[in-house]
Amino acid sequence: MTSTSGAASSSKICFNSDCKDLKSERLRKGWRLRTGELAELCDRCASAFEEGRFCDTFHLNASGWRSCESCGKGSTSSLPPSLVFHSTLSERSKDYSANGLANWLVGSGPVPWRQAPSLFNSSISKPELHSRVPYEVDISTGIDRLNVSGRLYTPYLEKKNIEDFSERLMNGPLKPGARDINENGNAGINFEEQRSSCLTKSQQPSLKEESSNPPFGLSVPYTSPDEANGQIGVSGTHLRPNPQPPPAKQFHSNLHNGIDSSVETQILNGRPRADSRGRNQLFPRYRPRFTDQDLQQIAGDSNSIITPLFEKMLSASDAGRIGRLVLPKKCAEAYFPPISLPEGLPLKVQDSKGKEWIFQFRFWPNNNSRMYVLEGVTSCIQNMQLQAGDVVTFSRLEPGGKLVMGFRKASTASASEQDNKAKHSNGMSTQGDAELADPTSWSKVDKSGYIAKEALGAKLAVSRKRKNSILGSKSKRPRIDNEDLIELKLTWEEAQGLLRGPPNYVASVVVIEGFEFEEYEDAPILGKPTIFATDSSGEKIQWAQCEDCFKWRRLPSDILLPSKWTCSSNSWDPERSFCSATQELTAKQLENLLPHCNPAAFKKMKAAKQEPENVDALEGLDTLANLAILGEGETLPASSQATTKHPRHRPGCSCIVCIQPPSGKGPKHKQSCTCNVCQTVKRRFRTLMLRREKKQSQKELETACKKQRPSLPDKELDDDPLPCTNAGNSSPNPKKVVSEGSDDDPNRVKSSTSPFKGQIDLNIQPEREEELSPGSDSGSMMRLPQDATERYLRQPRMLTSGGNSYSEVTQTQPGEGTEGEKISSSVNLGASHPDADRDHPAVFSVRPSAPTSATG
DNA sequence: TACTAGCATGGTT
DNA sequence: CAACCATGCTAGT
Incomplete structure (x- = not known):
């Protein structure tokens, strides 16, 4: 595909073979095809597509997922309730694209951004995670996300309805295109990839390329003013069936070759990924570990949808006076706007109290690679009373696409910290007082979390020394949980x-x-x-x-x-x-x-x-x-x-x-x-x-x-x-x-x-x-x-x-x-x-x- | 001198 | 073994 813009193409033939209007004067971009290109649709079909009247049937004869009116099935109403979120799909996508990343960027203009694919796919499927980080797929964005509002989350098995939906979508033998979805088996992985493909395609330069020749701020379909209709790029993912829990077997293979399994999509999306290792997965330690409590705190009763991005335990230097928070490369590249210049971009982040902070998201060249940092975090960290060992979480709040920075005190982080916490916080710690935040949600939320935090606050002073001592150690990796240590010892x-x-x-x-x-x-x-x-x-x-x-x-x-x-x-x-x-x-x-x-x-x-x-x-x-x-x-x-x-x-x-x-x-x-x-x-x-x-x-x-x-x-x-x-x-x-x-x-x-x-x-x-x-x-x-x-x-x-x-x-x-x-x-x-x-x-x-x- | 920005180093994965 | 990343080091202000 030559362009990501929704502009007309020369073919003039509506991609929708069922469309009576095979010919159209003006064609618009529709969903993403398996080939990575975008379907070109006549006005009518494009409108249907843009309006979210998706076809929930996979047309075997068509070369991709599509939406249409022609088959008579297209309509958001056909979506299972659980998949209908707080706004129409099209609205959602608009939010996402138009308000999404743009909201992160100070003086948001046409800035490239990255969708929030789950880089933790391979792990997300793990049972362990399922219990902790239940993901619900947001069809609209194609990203696993936590639907905090309606149902807080959807446990693995509870996704049945989604599966059903997917089945209906599939409605027939899996095509190659759909197959990888299943194999990935992870909510989001394909979505992401798919989504990425949109991005990547349009956002041609890969990361590597970026570094040398940054298309900084340019040609980003999602935020491109031309695509204000919000359809751009999201299309493909919109039509993606919900990745469902695959059969165990497939699932396993996936875990093993997450990367391989996504080869196809990789090709499609060409999305810049720093390196092979990180293509589809990040180190588990960065995986967001939101508990339902956390989510509740974040979104409360609001209709907010939280998309956990990643988390990071603050190192001594992160929490130090320098005010530089080192970001995991993969996460930075995946979830933050691409930056091609070391100077980076100012990033607007909202903290758990709704306060907005502006950090400089930038990188340093380092060993032929990059080291991403958020600068200017000192005041924020101090404000949150964070210390080394605490965990900061990054998530995106929808609608609005705000980047939200929460935190979780070190209760589970390091040995001594945990110790301290375990002794003083009565198990609350285990839940972590994640504080993320939709400010508006706080009022609605069960304040327990908040209270917990307050209680913790009093203890912070006490624990500070310890934390420091611990983190002061050379050990960069989190130690065994304190609890574990004690248990072992005993x-x-x-x-x-x-x-x-x-x-x-x-x-x-x-x-x-x-x-x-x-x-x-x-x-x-x-x-x-x-x-x-x-x-x-x-x-x-x-x-x-x-x-x-x-x-x-x-x-x-x-x-x-x-x-x-x-x-x-x-x-x-x-x-x-x-x-x-x-x-x-x-x-x-x-x-x-x-x-x-x-x-x-x-x-x-x-x-x-x-x-x-x-x-x-x-x-x-x-x-x-x-x-x-x-x-x-x-x-x-x-x-x-x-x-x-x-x-x-x-x-x-x-x-x-x-x-x-x-x-x-x-x-x-x-x-x-x-x-x-x-x-x-x-x-x-x-x-x-x-x-x-x-x-x-x-x-x-x-x-x-x-x-x-x-x-x-x-x-x-x-x-x-x-x-x-x-x-x-x-x-x-x-x-x-x-x-x-x-x-x-x-x-x-x-x-x-x-x-x-x-x-x-x-x-x-x-x-x-x-x-x-x-x-x-x-x-x-x-x-x-x-x-x-x-x-x-x-x-x-x-x-x-x-x-x-x-x-x-x-x-x-x-x-x-x-x-x-x-x-x-x-x-x-x-x-x-x-x-x-x-x-x-x-x-x-x-x-x-x-x-x-x-x-x- | 104190502080900061950026690079370099080396431990860890 | 390469990449990542925490942190030390140093030049610049």
């Missing part, structure tokens, strides 16, 4: 404390990426952390704390408690099966027990004890004990949490970390559960008990020895003035308290066929070692030669014993050459912290085959 730490190895089971050792993992056939389960001890009569017991009253109850040593255990479940001691029953364990005794459990916590406890205000010692102890049991992890600053990851496991891994839902989430196994996992755990628990018994005696000996030589290597082991080992001794009962490290279990040894060289917290993030909370290992940790070991030790533990894992290690390897050292250290550890044994049999014990492996 999961792993829970696992550490609760894993029970199967009795008489020799673990197999698997080396993954240089680390040795001790694997068991079956996965373990989780149980309640308890303190094992030996009573005055020498009987093995364990102390468990009631979830409700926090009192410690004495239980047989061979039982495994559910993670949530209360006095009422204390069938072993009916007298104390009520929370009202007194605690058998004295504060002193508990105090003695604690060091074994968690030296660091013990320290805290001691410190607390020294405070005069500490009136209720027992209560305090309980708290501390609880703390000890739960570990310090929970109290660690968020920064340290960032180190918790679950790095080495792989898909299919059946370890506890992998199989167990994040802490606190998902169904929990019942005590009576007989699933594989539970059985395994129970088995392991029994084994553990056996081991403990064996170790018990050994520990006692060790303790005795230590006492005799007070000032020795112990210092290394614990900076705590109080030797942990003595703990149990001072008190009467639980003398031997924790039957730590008695893991001499033969099985254990066997399993240790591969000696532990050190253990690594699977959640650890080697590169963030420095971020680990030093306190975690505090008291009990001694310096180990192995990096891995050190790291491990430094890892915060939430479970009973800091040293736990070690004890196991210790026991595991009584003697092995190279590992001797490590082992010895482990042993020391174990010795110093008898309790360490609460430890978690090393289902996951990891041993770096090489000392350096851990360091990464």
Whole structure:
């Protein structure tokens, strides 16, 4: 096609073969044909087309989608209600073209603009997105968009009616032209492309070309005054059937070759695309993630239609004083007006409050490419109280085509931010307080979003520091969601404390990426952390704390408690099966027990004890004990949490970390559960008990020895003035308290066929070692030669014993050459912290085959 | 000196 | 490995 203008052509023959007026003096441009050209129509047909009286039937004999009166089907009324938006199609297109981009441009003149195709096509179809970003196709513009007014959105399956419509449109075997539509399967993709084709055709110069020879502001059909009728360019897309969810198969192929599948349209549209990678897709991180809430906020009850364009998390520099917001290239090129000169264009953007801002949309040449930026955003960002890590969203508001800039606070953005948010905003954050905005809509909208924002505002100051620190880091990519981090951490730490190895089971050792993992056939389960001890009569017991009253109850040593255990479940001691029953364990005794459990916590406890205000010692102890049991992890600053990851496991891994839902989430196994996992755990628990018994005696000996030589290597082991080992001794009962490290279990040894060289917290993030909370290992940790070991030790533990894992290690390897050292250290550890044994049999014990492996 | 604009560099995808 | 992009660097004001 030679021209995009709706002017007459020389053929003089109406493209509509059904048209009686085959000849016409003046032909006008109609819909876009598959060839990329525009159908030339007689006045009558063109008018019908322009008026939106589209034919909803695909004429097999025609070479494209068309509208006409001739077949008697053309009429907007034939459109399914859901597809009829707030204005007639033709009106819409007029809005779109005439007011659309023009509205973005300051002093809008004939400026080229880009339609808003979804660059996220391939992903949009993903189920995940469907739930989040339901798209409804706007036939009028051929762009996926969210119909905020009528129905907020149309879930994937709810598009049925649209499909039906499409079917009617198709009404026959798919033609090649239509086929790609289906294959793309994404609302919008073809539309866009199709639409693009209109643009591109007319807007010949590709981006690349633009850069060299910019047709800046010229020949843009959409905004061309000549096409004030608004028909131009939109035609083709208007007639496009709604892209419907394609059959899964097709869909998949699409996902894989989104680009390929669009080849045809690519050819047609020739729309400038920066590069092959970005042709049809953008990085997911820029994909607009509007929730229905967001949309509601944006459009409210108004008839506005929101077309999410893209979003971007503000980087430190974006949010910095420079006032330059780097735009993703693809997005900039796709959704913003094409610019050929580095100076770019002033762009009018409306913020969530309806305030208009003018940014300079420009680019810098960069490595044969461009780097697009919005300049002058400082005041806007400040106005919105945005910071690095927050997300700004760009969308277009229809009618009017206003470019709207919203934002979403960083609740889900980065770890610490999230942390902050998660803690303060009660889940609101998850929705994000996206604030976009049709100012007029605000009044109509459920203000919840707004309120949420206000609430957040108060917290901004608080979170600011954190955000800054986070974003100040070199890491450009969003970290794992904070929530995830926490979950992972809890999961792993829970696992550490609760894993029970199967009795008489020799673990197999698997080396993954240089680390040795001790694997068991079956996965373990989780149980309640308890303190094992030996009573005055020498009987093995364990102390468990009631979830409700926090009192410690004495239980047989061979039982495994559910993670949530209360006095009422204390069938072993009916007298104390009520929370009202007194605690058998004295504060002193508990105090003695604690060091074994968690030296660091013990320290805290001691410190607390020294405070005069500490009136209720027992209560305090309980708290501390609880703390000890739960570990310090929970109290660690968020920064340290960032180190918790679950790095080495792989898909299919059946370890506890992998199989167990994040802490606190998902169904929990019942005590009576007989699933594989539970059985395994129970088995392991029994084994553990056996081991403990064996170790018990050994520990006692060790303790005795230590006492005799007070000032020795112990210092290394614990900076705590109080030797942990003595703990149990001072008190009467639980003398031997924790039957730590008695893991001499033969099985254990066997399993240790591969000696532990050190253990690594699977959640650890080697590169963030420095971020680990030093306190975690505090008291009990001694310096180990192995990096891995050190790291491990430094890892915060939430479970009973800091040293736990070690004890196991210790026991595991009584003697092995190279590992001797490590082992010895482990042993020391174990010795110093008898309790360490609460430890978690090393289902996951990891041993770096090489000392350096851990360091990464 | 402080600030800005633009380019260059290098980490990440 | 190329492209992208966050940010550092530097010249200019």
